[in-house]
Amino acid sequence: MTFDHVSRLSIIFQLFGIESYLKSLEKVAKEKDIDVRTRRNLIEVDSENKMATFEFLDDDAKPTGKTERVEYSLLHIGPPCSAPEALRKSPFADKTGFMDVDVASLQSKKFPNVFGVGDCMNTPNAKTAAAVSSHLKTIEQNLTQVMQGKQPCMEYDGYASCPLVGSTNRVILAEFNSKGPMETTPFDQSKPTYWAYLMKRYFMPALYWNGLIKGYWNGPATIRNCSRLVKSK
Template sequence: MTLPLTIATVVIVGGGAGGLATAASLLRRRPDLNVTVIEPRDTHYYQPGWTLVGGGIFDQAKTARAMASTLPTGAKWHQAAVAGFEPALNRLSLTDGTRIGYDALVVAPGIELNWDGIEGLRDTLGQNGVTSNYAFDLAPYTDRLVRDLRGGRALFTQPPMPIKCAGAPQKAMYLSCDRWRRAGRLEDIDVEFHSAGATLFGVEHFVPSLMRYIERYGIDLNLTSTLTAVDGEAKRARFSTKDADGTLRIVERDFKMLHVCPPQRAPGIIRESELADSAGWVEVDPGTLRHRRFGNIFGLGDACSAPNAKTAAAVRKQAPVVAENLLATLDGRAPAAIYDGYGSCPLTVERGRVVLAEFGYGGKLMPSFPAWLIDGTKPSHLAWFLKERMLPPIYWKAMLKGREWLAKPRKAEEAA
């Protein structure tokens, strides 16, 4: 039996930050455009807030809203997941049996948290002192663990790149240390940071300020150290570490608290599709964000192959680029808007201070504010105000509504 085929001018896969911001930007430019968003979840999350939930600063409930309330006016919502892509036929199939045809496709399904990539982790999450701010339901457990810990070892981990919000594992650690310091308990807690990377942060301009906090809190920094297994009941964590000469060693550490950032990868539906590059990501041109092989397909957000930091701030700049280039494609014109790799990671080094890391492709510094107002390489009270008070309403009321404050896309000739 042939399944019925629904037709939409633009289909957007994903109702997260990338998908909804793009839908809003498209409909701001062309309000009568036929846009359908494919998203199975009924809740939309403000994920950047989960670090502050874990830090005892944000209310968990305020980081979630009904999906229906966050869709831009004019967009249709099909509540199902993608079952398969057929780019040569300009259509896709959904898990509810529907097939949808399109003139243009936007792919923004986000990133997959591979909890099973660490042996024993899934079985102990949310108990035995094992937590992660990367999950909505676990961030309050982080808050509770930090509040109740009186002594012993606290481990914080970061897996190999790429991950979304590369600074989040450190943010959890710094906020925890600051709370313990203020409570007079830090000297009784042995804090270790285990990162699979060879450097503390991928953009060297921000490392000196971060290292000062590593030293201030007395953190034992372990680079090229990857969490491979967790025994929650025994409170033991196993790491694969690489010595200076490249020799691999297995190290085990006991703990009272373990904050885990899980390894991450492109969603399976992308990895197994024709849209993927050799690493499994949606294969796009890093400037135009148009697919390299299918001219009416665009990708943005955490699942795309562009070598930028995977952050909500990056999506805020990507969505208008995709909107302009997609409409140009529908109109028979060449894409002209260019994404410069901008991303931002507000590193919460203590309550009341943030290192506002803003950078583009190749680690180029791309500050939004003059240095006399906010020097992004140094901790700032004003950057904390931006992170805590300004960014949530900017997300809900501007980015998801197509209001492109400081995000107007540049043309190719302007970027040259």
């Protein structure tokens, strides 16, 4: 099985893009004796002999001509992300195939009566369910404004979140945008904690199925603003 078509989007340059969470994840990897290898692109899998071949990449994600074969017992592959074919071939998409929107208003650049939401947009945020909650808050106001003949006024702040499970009872509750952390609680969320595990295990599934999926949950911005007042005291 070869992977000649794998794009640069699949390349991992470090464990996480936000420095505070990166340090914690590197510590977890070290404690668990995890061999972290970055700047590699999977190009072939020999399933009969359980060997995976990777090519080394330079700082610009270009092949260096060097490869390595790694023996595996379990191989989990995260394929390159892409929008659905129907969107890629539509007039809504940009040259990458994702929906072309204004990164602030989430309004289509070509069709002002259309707004985007979710992973199919060309916004630079991490593609997570938590990001969708803030998308919904943004388009709820902007779509209403446009339907009333006004200009969009709400701006998406780039929020995304990843609960990073570090053990059977510890989680790093990463909340961030491209500029850095956007943490909701007044506590240090960059470290693996038991309370974050409890949220991941019991609270977030209920919030997802009963809140986000049904359109009732528009993100934690209000809670975050309240917690900032607590931090400032």
